[in-house]
Amino acid sequence: MKAIQGNVLYGQSGGPTAVINASAYGVIKEALRHTDIIPEIYAMKYGIRGALNGELIQIRNQDDADLEKLPSTPGAAFGSVRYKLKDFSVDETDYCHLLAVLKHYNIRFFFLNGGNDSMDTCDKVDRYLQREGYQCQVIGIPKTIDNDLPITDHSPGYGSAAKYIANTIMEIVCDTISYPKSKVAIVEIMGRHSGWLTASSHIATHNGSGPDLIYLPEIPFNSEQFLADVKRIYTAKNRCVIAVSEGISDQEGHFLGLSSRARDDFGHAMLGGVAHSLADLVSEKLGYDTRPMELGLVQRCASHLQSKVDLQEAIMVGRVAVRRALAGDNGVMICIRRKQNDPYDVSYFTHPFADIANGEAMMPRNMINASGNGLTDAFLDYVLPLVQGEVKPKYKQGVVGFCHIK
Amino acid sequence: MKAIQGNVLYGQSGGPTAVINASAYGVIKEALRHTDIIPEIYAMKYGIRGALNGELIQIRNQDDADLEKLPSTPGAAFGSVRYKLKDFSVDETDYCHLLAVLKHYNIRFFFLNGGNDSMDTCDKVDRYLQREGYQCQVIGIPKTIDNDLPITDHSPGYGSAAKYIANTIMEIVCDTISYPKSKVAIVEIMGRHSGWLTASSHIATHNGSGPDLIYLPEIPFNSEQFLADVKRIYTAKNRCVIAVSEGISDQEGHFLGLSSRARDDFGHAMLGGVAHSLADLVSEKLGYDTRPMELGLVQRCASHLQSKVDLQEAIMVGRVAVRRALAGDNGVMICIRRKQNDPYDVSYFTHPFADIANGEAMMPRNMINASGNGLTDAFLDYVLPLVQGEVKPKYKQGVVGFCHIK
Numbered sequence: 049m050k051a052i053q054g055n056v057l058y059g060q061s062g063g064p065t066a067v068i069n070a071s072a073y074g075v076i077k078e079a080l081r082h083t084d085i086i087p088e089i090y091a092m093k094y095g096i097r098g099a100l101n102g103e104l105i106q107i108r109n110q111d112d113a114d115l116e117k118l119p120s121t122p123g124a125a126f127g128s129v130r131y132k133l134k135d136f137s138v139d140e141t142d143y144c145h146l147l148a149v150l151k152h153y154n155i156r157f158f159f160l161n162g163g164n165d166s167m168d169t170c171d172k173v174d175r176y177l178q179r180e181g182y183q184c185q186v187i188g189i190p191k192t193i194d195n196d197l198p199i200t201d202h203s204p205g206y207g208s209a210a211k212y213i214a215n216t217i218m219e220i221v222c223d224t225i226s227y228p229k230s231k232v233a234i235v236e237i238m239g240r241h242s243g244w245l246t247a248s249s250h251i252a253t254h255n256g257s258g259p260d261l262i263y264l265p266e267i268p269f270n271s272e273q274f275l276a277d278v279k280r281i282y283t284a285k286n287r288c289v290i291a292v293s294e295g296i297s298d299q300e301g302h303f304l305g306l307s308s309r310a311r312d313d314f315g316h317a318m319l320g321g322v323a324h325s326l327a328d329l330v331s332e333k334l335g336y337d338t339r340p341m342e343l344g345l346v347q348r349c350a351s352h353l354q355s356k357v358d359l360q361e362a363i364m365v366g367r368v369a370v371r372r373a374l375a376g377d378n379g380v381m382i383c384i385r386r387k388q389n390d391p392y393d394v395s396y397f398t399h400p401f402a403d404i405a406n407g408e409a410m411m412p413r414n415m416i417n418a419s420g421n422g423l424t425d426a427f428l429d430y431v432l433p434l435v436q437g438e439v440k441p442k443y444k445q446g447v448v449g450f451c452h453i454k
Numbered sequence: 455m456k457a458i459q460g461n462v463l464y465g466q467s468g469g470p471t472a473v474i475n476a477s478a479y480g481v482i483k484e485a486l487r488h489t490d491i492i493p494e495i496y497a498m499k500y501g502i503r504g505a506l507n508g509e510l511i512q513i514r515n516q517d518d519a520d521l522e523k524l525p526s527t528p529g530a531a532f533g534s535v536r537y538k539l540k541d542f543s544v545d546e547t548d549y550c551h552l553l554a555v556l557k558h559y560n561i562r563f564f565f566l567n568g569g570n571d572s573m574d575t576c577d578k579v580d581r582y583l584q585r586e587g588y589q590c591q592v593i594g595i596p597k598t599i600d601n602d603l604p605i606t607d608h609s610p611g612y613g614s615a616a617k618y619i620a621n622t623i624m625e626i627v628c629d630t631i632s633y634p635k636s637k638v639a640i641v642e643i644m645g646r647h648s649g650w651l652t653a654s655s656h657i658a659t660h661n662g663s664g665p666d667l668i669y670l671p672e673i674p675f676n677s678e679q680f681l682a683d684v685k686r687i688y689t690a691k692n693r694c695v696i697a698v699s700e701g702i703s704d705q706e707g708h709f710l711g712l713s714s715r716a717r718d719d720f721g722h723a724m725l726g727g728v729a730h731s732l733a734d735l736v737s738e739k740l741g742y743d744t745r746p747m748e749l750g751l752v753q754r755c756a757s758h759l760q761s762k763v764d765l766q767e768a769i770m771v772g773r774v775a776v777r778r779a780l781a782g783d784n785g786v787m788i789c790i791r792r793k794q795n796d797p798y799d800v801s802y803f804t805h806p807f808a809d810i811a812n813g814e815a816m817m818p819r820n821m822i823n824a825s826g827n828g829l830t831d832a833f834l835d836y837v838l839p840l841v842q843g844e845v846k847p848k849y850k851q852g853v854v855g856f857c858h859i860k
Contacts, residue, residue: 060632094634122624122628123625123629123631125628127633129634214853215758215852216758218854220752221529222527223528224751225529226470226533227536341748341751343750344749345626345630346626348629353759435851435853440844440846445657446616447620447624448624449661450624452662
């Protein structure tokens with residue numbers, strides 16, 4: 049259906065990435081090229097919450113200099129939220145509010161920048177608007193450090209997180225092996241169900257200074273095999289550095305890091321503490337000194353260490369979303385197709401929300417080694433192009449200059 | 455006393471910094487300019503341990519290309535150790551071994567790159583060699599992320615750690631305030647007795663996205679005042695980000711983060727866990743959701759985010775150490791004098807070990823605000839020049855290329 053004249057509403061959803069604001073930048077820059085069809089651009093304040101209660105940020109009111117800093121700004125510059133829309137067959141309240149806001153601001157282009165849950169939101173919004181006969185091009189813009197969106201080859205946010213993790217763990221390994229007798233270092237990395245983030249530590253191993261053992265959620269964790277692995281490595285090398293995903297689970301599917309019953313606003317169990325659990329195990333069963341650590345929040349917001357490829361793709365998925373919406377696309381997410389690796393080249397395509405919403409892309413078995421404690425060259429072929437290139441952000445007084453949204 | 459012809463022995467000591475290998479680079483490059491007086495350059499393998507047992511690394515055997523990567527190499531490239539020499543009046547064993555090694559390799563220039571404890575080692579070695587009548591210029595090269603060496607205006611390693619901390623906490627704050635209702639974020643930063651590292655988070659605050667409250671070891675911690683501070687900020691701003699030094703202690707001088715009785719090889723109590731303790735306090739007394747985190751090991755080895763000023767000074771203290779040794783200096787550490795701030799300029803001077811060994815430079819009271827929960831402009835004037843300038847290290851396959859010492 050041909051797009052009709054109206055305004056853009058762009059929103060951010062879920063946890064930030066190092067490049068989520070680069071996608072916002074892409075949407076804004078592309079929309080500004082079409083002011084004949086798109087008179088105004090709005091952003092949701094705190095994601096879908098802003099769309100429901102009418103708290104919109106007008107891009108026209110922002111300083112140009114500030115907007116130019118968006119690509120290197122960490123966090124979700126317009127605010128984000130974790131909020132799950134009820135099915136509208138159960139409760140229409142949110143949808144009624146949303147429709148009123150869309151009508152009031154004459155929104156005809158609706159972009160949500162997020163991961164699996166956000167695509168579920170997009171899908172519901174799209175179906176509701178269609179049922180109500182309100183024309184609005186609803187397009188999803190992929191964003192996740194976890195890289196677990198299906199259909200797309202990879203998602204913006206992953207490459208930068210992978211680059212940060214690879215460099216940081218390289219530094220940790222160089223630090224750890226500085227001493228004649230090093231502790232068993234256990235580094236906990238984000239990733240609830242998929243191992244993409246933890247796997248990226250293998251880039252450091254491939255470059256000569258990375259973890260000796262890598263454990264991913266895709267492979268059921270076996271404590272006895274783990275202890276045998278650690279003992280073998282430590283005996284041979286007088287060191288052992290382990291990268292472990294927060295989401296590893298045992299043969300019965302129980303998370304090892306499930307230290308509490310806390311849940312986030314989407315109802316997902318909050319994980320954490322698996323490095324400490326494994327450290328206790330190593331110390332108790334093998335008697336080695338250990339150093340458990342968590343890479344923490346910075347994994348998802350290290351704008352000072354973006355991958356240039358990731359940054360460029362993050363901007364492009366924003367631009368392509370606007371172009372596809374103008375071309376009349378609807379109910380789809382922008383996906384990335386890898387055309388070739390050498391030289392690396394991609395194209396963009398769209399795919400309906402239904403297959404993407406709430407789906408999860410796990411690592412294929414051939415990217416993980418036979419023992420389930422490391423990665424293969426198939427993974428390197430996949431990941432290396434995504435972490436290429438450095439961005440030199442502008443610094444002000446020692447820190448990266450970032451955008452202050454009014 | 456005029457230096458005599460002989461070889462260089464360089465060693466690294468204590469915890470690494472992001473620029474300790476830059477000082478090694480400075481020593482090596484400068485020594486190579488004087489092959490008439492210095493035929494060979496050796497490095498201790500694992501610090502003083504290598505000097506005691508004769509495990510030396512010959513610089514001549516290293517690849518030039520590898521040595522050129524030293525300035526951006528994290529960790530202690532030649533290996534480090536925490537080892538406290540006994541006083542030689544009590545036990546001469548170590549000293550006898552050392553002297554034998556020095557004689558065997560005709561070492562006439564002895565450089566140890568470290569902090570307070572290392573200058574104590576230098577002092578003992580120097581006094582012993584003098585007593586034995588073995589001429590060797592013993593020079594200390596400053597290195598500490600903690601910035602707690604006295605006499606010198608600041609120490610190489612601090613500027614880069616401060617830059618890393620400022621940027622990382624800026625990113626954490628941007629991430630934290632992405633949500634409408636943010637948790638009370640408590641970020642634990644290294645620093646046993648002095649607050650320099652934790653204070654550097656104020657650079658982010660000064661730039662508009664930093665902690666609201668900063669607690670340092672220099673100010674006795676008062677729980678009631680802390681809770682009142684947190685409540686006031688959270689009520690006013692719907693957010694509260696706290697930077698806290700691992701080394702804060704209560705009015706009686708007891709460390710808040712002293713979670714175990716573990717001690718490191720120098721006998722210092724191992725700290726950690728203060729962020730979690732404070733989070734429990736906030737959650738129990740104020741009922742707010744909290745997010746405690748530790749910046750962790752990367753603070754001291756983030757070679758991917760060096761301060762250019764720090765890097766250049768780290769190289770210079772290595773170069774100056776060689777020059778002063780050749781000029782006959784002995785029993786001294788290289789110190790930095792700040793000549794002016796605008797434009798920033800320094801000179802280098804030497805000072806006897808005795809005043810430096812085991813001394814600790816705390817933050818002066820005028821750099822900390824009256825309430826003891828933040829910093830003043832005096833601190834900004836001090837710290838900002840040290841975090842200026844960015845270095846673009848060479849990346850290989852997505853990670854910073856580093857030096858492999860043979």
